[in-house]
Amino acid sequence: MSWEIIKQSLPMFQQGFVLTLYLSLVGIIGSAIVGIICSLVQYFKVPILDKILQVYIEISKNTPLLVQLFFLYYAFPAMGIKLSAQLCGIIGLIFLGGSYMAAGFSGGFNGVSKKQVESGKAIGLSNWQLARYVVFPQGFALSIPALAANIIFLIKETSIFTVIAIPELTNTALDLIGLYYNSNEYLFVLVVAYAIILIPLSIILTLLERRVRYGTFGN
Amino acid sequence: MANEVLKVEHLEKYYQKKHVLHDINFSISKGEVITLLGPSGSGKSTLIRCLNGLEDFRNGEITFENKKVVPSEKNWQQLRQKIGMVFQSYDLFPNLTVLDNIMLGPTKVQKRNVDEVKKEVDELLKKVDLLDYKDAYPRQLSGGQKQRIAIVRALALHPEFMLFDEVTASLDPEMVRGVLNIIQDLADQDDMTMIIVTHEMNFAQQIADRVLFLKDGSILEDTPGKKFFKDPTTDQAKEFLQSMDF
Numbered sequence: 001m002s003w004e005i006i007k008q009s010l011p012m013f014q015q016g017f018v019l020t021l022y023l024s025l026v027g028i029i030g031s032a033i034v035g036i037i038c039s040l041v042q043y044f045k046v047p048i049l050d051k052i053l054q055v056y057i058e059i060s061k062n063t064p065l066l067v068q069l070f071f072l073y074y075a076f077p078a079m080g081i082k083l084s085a086q087l088c089g090i091i092g093l094i095f096l097g098g099s100y101m102a103a104g105f106s107g108g109f110n111g112v113s114k115k116q117v118e119s120g121k122a123i124g125l126s127n128w129q130l131a132r133y134v135v136f137p138q139g140f141a142l143s144i145p146a147l148a149a150n151i152i153f154l155i156k157e158t159s160i161f162t163v164i165a166i167p168e169l170t171n172t173a174l175d176l177i178g179l180y181y182n183s184n185e186y187l188f189v190l191v192v193a194y195a196i197i198l199i200p201l202s203i204i205l206t207l208l209e210r211r212v213r214y215g216t217f218g219n
Numbered sequence: 220m221a222n223e224v225l226k227v228e229h230l231e232k233y234y235q236k237k238h239v240l241h242d243i244n245f246s247i248s249k250g251e252v253i254t255l256l257g258p259s260g261s262g263k264s265t266l267i268r269c270l271n272g273l274e275d276f277r278n279g280e281i282t283f284e285n286k287k288v289v290p291s292e293k294n295w296q297q298l299r300q301k302i303g304m305v306f307q308s309y310d311l312f313p314n315l316t317v318l319d320n321i322m323l324g325p326t327k328v329q330k331r332n333v334d335e336v337k338k339e340v341d342e343l344l345k346k347v348d349l350l351d352y353k354d355a356y357p358r359q360l361s362g363g364q365k366q367r368i369a370i371v372r373a374l375a376l377h378p379e380f381m382l383f384d385e386v387t388a389s390l391d392p393e394m395v396r397g398v399l400n401i402i403q404d405l406a407d408q409d410d411m412t413m414i415i416v417t418h419e420m421n422f423a424q425q426i427a428d429r430v431l432f433l434k435d436g437s438i439l440e441d442t443p444g445k446k447f448f449k450d451p452t453t454d455q456a457k458e459f460l461q462s463m464d465f
């Protein structure tokens with residue numbers, strides 16, 4: 001393995017690194033928003049809307065991201081909707097992540113005891129107020145382990161973006177290998193780059209989980 | 220009746236196929252205290268949960284302050300500000316401080332002025348000897364303290380009518396008195412209209428203007444308190460009082 005080759009490739013990887021971070025961040029935030037909306041709609045059994053979102057969740061959960069991306073990138077233009085590769089990637093990631101986040105939040109919301117909900121109702125809270133002051137804060141704390149797993153999962157899924165030629169980390173490595181055939185070096189950098197993102201994040205999320213589990217409220 | 224707060228007519232409640240309340244009829248007038256007594260499983264909790272819309276019921280009608288209650292969730296939401304309820308398990312919100320627990324209803328539901336409500340809550344907390352715990356979280360309180368706060372939380376909404384479901388049943392014996400005293404004060408000083416489910420027979424006898432005795436989902440007696448404890452009409456009620464060592 002040659003350090004010279006690695007050094008030369010670093011500026012390219014740096015760009016890929018930033019792009020992976022950016023796409024992950026947007027995807028995670030978007031997924032979380034979709035997830036919160038879906039899970040609250042399902043929690044309060046909002047008529048009609050909950051059925052529609054259930055259909056979305058089933059499609060999202062039961063199709064691979066790869067297929068979703070191909071659909072956005074190749075099938076949409078055929079229907080006259082042309083999106084940039086990056087936009088396809090972000091939409092695809094949010095489409096996938098939304099249902100995972102919804103499941104995570106739902107797990108938390110459903111873990112809030114019925115008695116908590118009833119004492120909220122007993123002081124006249126509306127559904128929206130119940131969600132905001134009781135179900136969401138308590139359920140969010142309960143759903144942190146699931147959300148943490150989803151965050152890691154979604155970051156890893158961005159590697160699939162390479163199939164629609166978004167120059168994120170994996171795509172950068174594969175491109176360089178295609179050009180210069182130094183696969184050992186480039187794959188090494190690729191692994192290190194993902195590790196730099198995922199290992200510290202994973203540690204932080206574990207600490208956060210532990211804090212929530214032992215600390216609960218009032219510490 | 221002009222000063223009738225609540226009237227229940229022909230109320231029937233089923234849990235799926237299980238018929239738990241049979242043709243319930245009674246009314247309560249302003250300032251009156253009813254204790255709802257009966258063996259475990261007779262339907263006491265179910266009945267008072269029907270009175271603030273936490274349970275729906277199949278047939279029957281509830282009239283509150285001379286208006287028929289349309290049993291929609293929206294309507295119950297409005298009414299619950301006037302019908303306070305405290306449960307056996309003191310369910311304060313663990314994510315909020317004592318003060319925020321109490322303030323939530325008055326400021327968010329009733330949209331009252333925050334400073335005004337704060338002043339009033341201070342007074343209420345002083346009354347129940349818990350002013351020092353204003354900024355504590357529920358987990359830092361004992362069961363008895365939590366239950367006193369739960370009562371204050373309900374009272375902060377200025378209810379017309381209070382429902383208590385075995386509020387001392389899961390408390391350590393030394394905590395019971397403090398909670399019962401608050402309820403007694405509500406009757407004596409505030410003339411609060413109340414339905415109280417309790418297993419504290421001495422307390423029930425002392426506070427009850429009237430007793431409803433429930434057995435297997437039917438009201439077997441609707442009697443003035445004095446009479447019920449001295450001379451109950453039905454054998455079932457006699458048996459019940461004996462079983463409570465009374």
Ligand SMILES: Nc1ncnc2c1ncn2[C@@H]1O[C@H](COP(=O)(O)OP(=O)(O)O)[C@@H](O)[C@H]1O
Binds near residue numbers: 239258260262264265
């Ligand atoms: N959520 C429920 N689902 C089915 N049955 C219930 C439910 N809650 C109570 N019951 C039944 O209804 C009856 C009355 O219960 P409850 O009102 O809790 O009685 P009490 O408060 O007098 O002990 C009991 O037979 C109980 O098992």
Ligand SMILES: [Mg+2]
Binds near residue numbers: 263264265385
């Ligand atoms: Mg009960």
